Amino acid sequence: xxxxxxxxxxxxxxxxxxxxxxxxxxxxxxxxxxxxxxxxxxxxxxxxxxxxxxxxxxxxxxxxxxxxxxxxxxxxxxxxxxxxxxxx
Amino acid sequence: xxxxxxxxxxxxxxxxxxxxxxxxxxxxxxxxxxxxxxxxxxxxxxxxxxxxxxxxxxxxxxxxxxxxxxxxxxxxxxxxxxxxxxxxxxxxxxxxxxxxxxxxxxxxxxxxxxxxxxxxxxxxxxxxxxxxxxxxxxxxxxxxxxxxxxxxxxxxxxxxxxxxxxxxxxxxxxxxxxxxxxxxxxxxxxxxxxxxxxxxxxxxxxxxxxxxxxxxxxxxxxxxxxxxxxxxxxxxxxxxxxxxxxxxxxxxxxxxxxxxxxxxxxxxxxxxxxxxxxxxxxxxxxxxxxxx
Amino acid sequence: xxxxxxxxxxxxxxxxxxxxxxxxxxxxxxxxxxxxxxxxxxxxxxxxxxxxxxxxxxxxxxxxxxxxxxxxxxxxxxxxxxxxxxxxxxxxxxxxxxxxxxxxxxxxxxxxxxxxxxxxxxxxxxxxxxxxxxxxxxxxxxxxxxxxxxxxxxxxxxxxxxxxxxxxxxxxxxxxxxxxxxxxxxxxxxxxxxxxxxxxxxxxxxxxxxxxxxxxxxxxxxxxxxxxxxxxxxxxxxxxxxxxxxxxxxxxxxxxxxxxxxxxxxxxxxxxxxxxxxxxxxxxxxxxxxxxxxxxxxxxxxxxxxxxxxxxxxxxxxxxxxxxxxxxxxxxxxxxxxxxxxxxxxxxxxxxxxxxxxxxxxxxxxxxxxxxxxxxxxxxxxxxxxxxxxxxxxxxxx
Numbered sequence: 045x046x047x048x049x050x051x052x053x054x055x056x057x058x059x060x061x062x063x064x065x066x067x068x069x070x071x072x073x074x075x076x077x078x079x080x081x082x083x084x085x086x087x088x089x090x091x092x093x094x095x096x097x098x099x100x101x102x103x104x105x106x107x108x109x110x111x112x113x114x115x116x117x118x119x120x121x122x123x124x125x126x127x128x129x130x131x132x
Numbered sequence: 133x134x135x136x137x138x139x140x141x142x143x144x145x146x147x148x149x150x151x152x153x154x155x156x157x158x159x160x161x162x163x164x165x166x167x168x169x170x171x172x173x174x175x176x177x178x179x180x181x182x183x184x185x186x187x188x189x190x191x192x193x194x195x196x197x198x199x200x201x202x203x204x205x206x207x208x209x210x211x212x213x214x215x216x217x218x219x220x221x222x223x224x225x226x227x228x229x230x231x232x233x234x235x236x237x238x239x240x241x242x243x244x245x246x247x248x249x250x251x252x253x254x255x256x257x258x259x260x261x262x263x264x265x266x267x268x269x270x271x272x273x274x275x276x277x278x279x280x281x282x283x284x285x286x287x288x289x290x291x292x293x294x295x296x297x298x299x300x301x302x303x304x305x306x307x308x309x310x311x312x313x314x315x316x317x318x319x320x321x322x323x324x325x326x327x328x329x330x331x332x333x334x335x336x337x338x339x340x341x342x343x344x345x346x347x348x349x350x351x352x353x354x355x356x357x358x359x360x361x362x363x364x365x366x367x368x369x370x371x372x373x374x375x376x377x378x379x380x381x382x383x384x385x386x387x388x389x390x391x392x393x394x395x396x397x398x399x400x401x402x403x404x405x406x407x408x409x410x411x412x413x414x415x416x417x418x419x420x421x422x423x424x
Numbered sequence: 425x426x427x428x429x430x431x432x433x434x435x436x437x438x439x440x441x442x443x444x445x446x447x448x449x450x451x452x453x454x455x456x457x458x459x460x461x462x463x464x465x466x467x468x469x470x471x472x473x474x475x476x477x478x479x480x481x482x483x484x485x486x487x488x489x490x491x492x493x494x495x496x497x498x499x500x501x502x503x504x505x506x507x508x509x510x511x512x513x514x515x516x517x518x519x520x521x522x523x524x525x526x527x528x529x530x531x532x533x534x535x536x537x538x539x540x541x542x543x544x545x546x547x548x549x550x551x552x553x554x555x556x557x558x559x560x561x562x563x564x565x566x567x568x569x570x571x572x573x574x575x576x577x578x579x580x581x582x583x584x585x586x587x588x589x590x591x592x593x594x595x596x597x598x599x600x601x602x603x604x605x606x607x608x609x610x611x612x613x614x615x616x617x618x619x620x621x622x623x624x625x626x627x628x629x630x631x632x633x634x635x636x637x638x639x640x641x642x643x644x645x646x647x648x649x650x651x652x653x654x655x656x657x658x659x660x661x662x663x664x665x666x667x668x669x670x671x672x673x674x675x676x677x678x679x680x681x682x683x684x685x686x687x688x689x690x691x692x693x694x695x696x697x698x699x700x701x702x703x704x705x706x707x708x709x710x711x712x713x714x715x716x717x718x719x720x721x722x723x724x725x726x727x728x729x730x731x732x733x734x735x736x737x738x739x740x741x742x743x744x745x746x747x748x749x750x751x752x753x754x755x756x757x758x759x760x761x762x763x764x765x766x767x768x769x770x771x772x773x774x775x776x777x778x779x780x781x782x783x784x785x786x787x788x789x790x791x792x793x794x795x796x797x798x799x800x801x802x803x804x805x806x807x808x809x810x811x812x813x814x815x816x817x818x819x820x821x822x
Binding site: 046047049053055057058059060061062063064065066069089090091092093094095098106108109111112113114115117118119127 | 137139141142143144145146147148149150151152153154155158159181182184185186187188189190191313316342348349350351352353354
C-alpha cells in the first residue's frame, strides 16, 4: 500500500495493520471440530493474532490473519483442534 | 459482543507466529479498554505494530525511543491532567525487558518515585529479542544467548535474573504485580486493578518468545504455565510496596520439577543434570521465601 | 497595548519570564549550571499560582526531553531549559522531537562541553545539536533572550513550521548577569500568541493516532524531506513574526542584524553576547577611519544564507568568529557561510577565528586583532591561515 506521508509520521489510520494478511505466513492450518468444542474460548484468549472469532457456540478462524502457530490446538482442553499441513 | 471482544491490538501485526507479546498486549488492552493512551519502547513491539503507513493500534500510542517509555508517559499523563482530559483515561507505559530492566530503568524509577498515575507494563521475554537474542539483566541463569553463549568455559548466562518487580515495589508504589500470559483471567484482573489504582502501578508480565527461547510456536502458553507450575516465575501482587506481605495469586498445588520447564526450551538444552539440580535448589529456596 | 514593565534581571530570569508569558502547560526540567535558575523560577511561578502549569521534576535531561515529547504530543504547550552536558544527554531526543514535529521550546544557557569539565560559556552545546532539526536562536543580551522566547513559541507552533526551537543565552555572561529589560504585558502576549491547537494530531482516545511510527526506506527519506521543507518555510515565518513583534512591542529582530555594514570592506560576523564587544570594537575602528562593519547572527537554524550573502557580498573580507570548533575542520558558522558562498562568483575572503571557548574572555582588543588579521589577508589577497585561535595563553601551551 502506498499512502501520502503525514506531518511527523503521525498515523491516524488506527488498526490499519489489518490490510496486511499474515495468513500468508502459515505452513500449518488449524481445523476445529465444532462437535467437540465446549466454547471455553481458551483458544480465543491465547491467540497472539486475534485470528479466532467467538461464535455463540464454538469458534471460527479468520484465515486472513492466522499464522498457524498452533497455540490454539495445544491449549484446547478437549483436543477439538488439530493442525494439518497448509495446502496452498 | 462485550466491550472486551473489541480487538484494540489489531490483526496484521508482524509478530512471529506464537509470539507471547502478541497475546500479552492484546489481552492487556482488552482489560484496560479503549480509553487508554499508551507509550511504547523501541523494540519488537514498535517494529511489529507501527510500520508506516500501518499501525496495529486502535488506541492512541506514542513511541519515542528505547529507554524512556516511562518518562514519555509522564509527559502524557501530566499534559492530560493540565488539559483537563485525564478523567477516565488510563495511561499505560509498555516496555520490554531490555527497556525496563536495563536501559529504561532510570526513567522507570523516576516515574514511579514521582507518583504519576501510570500503569507501567513490562512484557518480559528475558533477552534483547529484536536485535537477535542478546542477554539482558532479565535473562535467567543458564540461558544461552548470543552474548552469553554456552561454550567450553561458559554455562551461558552466569547471573541470576534481576528481581525487577520487587525493586519497583520497593519504591512504595500503590500496586505491583507479576502476571503471566498463561493465566489470562489473573492477568486481566491485575491490569484492571493497576489502571484503577490512583498513582503508579507496575506489572511484570511473563511472555515466552519462541524465536529467542527456541521452542515450538505452539508451546508459548504451555511454557509460560510451566514457569509458574515449577515456581520459576511466581505470580504475586503487593500493595503500597509492602513486599513483606506479598499475596501469591497462583500457588501450584504441587510444584513440578524445574527440569520440565528447562527441557522445554533449547536455550537451556546444554544444561547438565548438576546444572539443573543447582537451578532446582535455587528455585526451591526462592519458593520457600514466598511460602510455598 | 499594555505598559512594558522595566526590570533589572538575570538572563535566566529573562528567558523564564518570556516563557511564562507564553503560558506553557507543562515544564519538564532538570537542573544544570548555568540554566538552573530557569526551572527554579518556573517552579516559583507555579508554586505562587502565577502560572497555571505543571512542572515535571524529572531525573535526567534525557527524561526531560522525553516528557516534553509526551506532553507536546498530547497537545500541551511545553518548554524546558538545559545546557552543555544536559543537551548532550538529551541529544537523541532532540531529533525525535523535531521528527515528530513537536513545537517544544527550550531555553539554553550556552556552555562548554566536557572534557575537561567547564561550566563557562561557549556555543559548542547547541552547535553540536545544530543538525537535530531544531530552530536555533542566539541572544545578544537579556532583552533578546526574553523576546526571542516569545517569538520562538509563535514561530515553532506556526502550522507551516511545527518544529521545536531553542533560544541560547550565553553562560554567566547573560544567564547570571543583571540587565535592564522591558517585559511585555500578559494581554499583549496573549494576543500575539494564540493557544496551541495542533492539527497534525494529538494523543486522545477519541481520535486514536500512532505517534513515532517505524519509517521504512520506502518512506523515511520523504519524511526527512518534509521536515526540511518545514524549516525552509520557517524562513518566511520568522520574518513575518519578527515584523509583527516589532509592530506590537517595538523591538526589532532580524535573522541577521547589521551595524555599519553599508560601506564596510571588512565585516565581523558574530553570534551571542560577544556581539556587544564587537560593536564597541567597530566604533573604535571606525573612529580611526577603518571601514569595518558588524553582522550579528540571531537565527542560526535555518541558516540565513540569502541574507548573509546580500549583506556580506559587497565586503572584501569577512571575519567569522566562532565560539565553537568542529575538531579536524572549522568553526560551524564559517563552514556554513563558506557553503553559502560556494557557487558565488563574487565573494569576500573568509577567515575563521575560534574565540571564547570555555569562558575565555573576548575583549574589544580581540576584535581589533581579528579585524587586523582579516585586513592583512585582504591586502595580501589570500587567506594563508583559514582558522586562527584568539586569546591563546601561550604561557601554558606545550
